[in-house]
Amino acid sequence: MAEKMLKFIKVERSMPTKRSATDRKDDFDEIYAEFSKDKAKEQATRCSQCGVPFCQQGCPLSNNIPDWLKLAAEDRLEEAYQVSSATNNMPEICGRICPQDRLCEGICTIEQSGHGTVTIGSIEKYITDNAWEQGWVTPIKPPRERAQSAGIIGAGPAGLAAAEQLRRKGYQVVVYDAYDRGGGLLVYGIPGFKLEKDVVERRIKRLEDSGIAFKFNTRVGETVSLATLREEHDTVLIATGVYQAKDLKCPGSGNEGVFPALEYLTASNRKNFGDAVPAYDDGTLNADGKRVVVIGGGDTAMDCVRTAIRQGAKSVTCLYRRDRANMPGSQREVANAEEEGVTFEWLASPEAILDTKAGKLKAVRASRMKLGEPDASGRQSPVRTGETFDLKADMVIKALGFDPEDLPELFGEETLTVNRWGAVRVDYATMETSLPGVYAAGDIVRGASLVVWAIKDGRDAADAMHKAMKAQERASKVAAE
Template identity: 65%
Template sequence: MSGQKMLKFTTVGRDMPEKRPPNLRKQDFDEIYAEYAREKAAEQASRCSQCGVPYCQTHCPLHNNIPDWLRLTAEGRLEEAYEISQATNTFPEICGRICPQDRLCEGNCVIEQSGHGTVTIGSVEKYVTDTAFEQGWVKPIRPHMERSESVGIIGAGPGGLAAADMLRRQGVQVTVYDRYDRGGGLLTYGIPGFKLEKDVVMKRMAQLEDGGVQFVMNCNVGEDLSFDAIRGKHDAVLIATGVYKSRDLPGANAGGIVKAIDYLTVSNRQSFGDDVPEFDSGELDAAGKRVVVIGGGDTAMDCVRTAIRQGAESVKCLYRRDRTNMPGSQREVQNAEEEGVEFVWLSAPDGFSSDPVAGVKVQKMRLGAPDVTGRQAPELIEGADYIEDADLVIKALGFEPEDLPTLWGVEELEVTRWGTIRADFGTGATSLEGVYAAGDIVRGASLVVWAIRDGRDAATAILDYLGQAVEVAAE
């Protein structure tokens, strides 16, 4: 019977949820895609070919059982679809919104390779989980048995929260320490509302709190509380701080030149209704300004689209390679262009004029011969320099790890030559007994879905460690 519900990709075309028109969506920070109706979600899920080797699942960092929950959605069995989805993914409603599906599951869909257009996996995932919340299928965390062991987690981003969820479900006592006043990390303060509305994150935070996870907010480890104190209080510790140190440009210290993380955090705080002096003063408000964003990743896309919504006079994105070679999502580039962002390809900054800034000195580039990896390196075109007028310059050049051993006074915590924590690939175990690490602080700036995967893997390893520790203590 289920076979008749599927394999409709030859007769049913790919159809994304309706996208709000640019002239409307750039006036607010609401999400830009509408929700599927039940019939449309079932129709789109029915396009899945149910292939024997599901490349969508293979290329998902969480190895989500995508074909099965697509089939259940097509059959109208949405609660079962949710159960299958959440079995491998702690936050499917978040991944359905912000995962770069075009580079992961959807980009490797078999029917996409055959020219029929990929199954809209992310949109169906979002629909299924949103429906689960509405219908009360997302159950509170209620462990069958409480355990005496406790785990301290440093960082309330996706990696730390995924680990907290898994550990708490096993009855472990969990305390999460975070430097911000709200949990969620970059989900809350880095990613704009038009990609991830904040009530979605806050619902998961409320579920974790209701389930017994303790949160210690506004806590800067190394200043307000020492790492040793946290380690002494808990049976195991997970470091999931992410990477927040912004890469910089030489000479980029004039007024009006700001870091992407500062700009996005202020914008998100303002959306929460917080009192934000940096926004009220105009320092981090793009309204009426000529904005230039430097960088080509997803953070740069967040910045240009935020500036549009703040009412910038113009928004330009400088990137030193071409469109094909940029790291950001092509879907995000298209959305930005629809909203009025101008991309200036093959362009690199070479200084700034005036203080406060009045322009960016731009060097034009061309792509040279491919290197050993096949990627073409940018080369300078002599004599093609010019100045791009700007009142606000946002540096979106990526993030690096902070020097945690020094900041926390734990020199014995081993790091790599890149400054990331040296941790076992499978378990997240560090050089310190009972201390684990997960997410960007181990792998470098990466995707939310990888942080969730790492957090879940580390939680499994910590449970094994706690079990062994109990056995040793009993001997």
């Protein structure tokens, strides 16, 4: 075993320096500083180099985490980057926004032994940020160009991962996206304090420099039809994500001052880009001076509460129907929110959104809950106790998750099959939909999920599309002979 490793007994776990809540709550800059080179090396030496690496098993991408930790500890940073990027198209993004406490770090062997997990995400971020600084991240140069092309619908993480993998094989790739920028939720859904936007923009530019074409402001089903894309490309990937907000099922949910989370976050992110955002400027989607109530307990809810703090809200309260231990969001994000001044009302569910006679929002009436028997997900079901209370509110944000759009109707393709939740059905062995030559990946298949799962799905779909186009190429050669 390398002498440089197995130092978890002597070296304490350490995270990069975190800016104080007072310092960070007035801006949208990332809250963690960069690891220094020496600190990243030191923390990497804590890895126990397990024979069966649970951290790798806990990663949806099966990243070779022990290998690149060892390389980082030995100051072989370019090799560490090569290993890290071999299985992950966006390691520095995953290092920033993955809920490592629920994935790789959560099942780290030394974490289970009581010594504190290796800070995998922060080291992953350091390795790739350093690679960008050193010029090691370069445009893709395929070994040969292929005449066949792939059309990708959606420039979010699944679409971008698939585009990169296919371009590596030499295919001509065109990415279509309804937004005016690439990145999907990476740019418009996730706030800058978790993921600064230049980190995403440099990824998009690298793909453009690699020969991938992007057609923005292109909504398939309106600007161009799916049938047209199928004619123009040898294969097509649907990677649209899910953007339709789950509705709040209580009286008053449609009242003035009640907004879906993504509408609110997109306005904030656009403002930080310097875009014209009339609904922000006129105060509609701006939390400044308001009493804000966010309903939900996932990572999107945490993004909303922390954004409202930065916009200067008078108060910010998160309302969640289960307790802290049973919330779906990252515990690290909850801790960050609490530090910044967010109040959490656990075991509380909205009963009604109340307004004045003039129609102005005034409060959320909530029911106290208790936890009952486990539901299908294994978590205890929330049950009303009969007690209610009112939370004063000038703005309510619904962060209850997302549903897919009705793609068969939008695309004009009735034979595109979906499941009962509206997600696109695929053959999981090939990621192919009910339409021949049309594949799907990411949230539009699995439902709203993590970026790292979208990247995995995009890579898997790209592999299947490559096999299909190779088979097409062979068949064409045989026919020509």
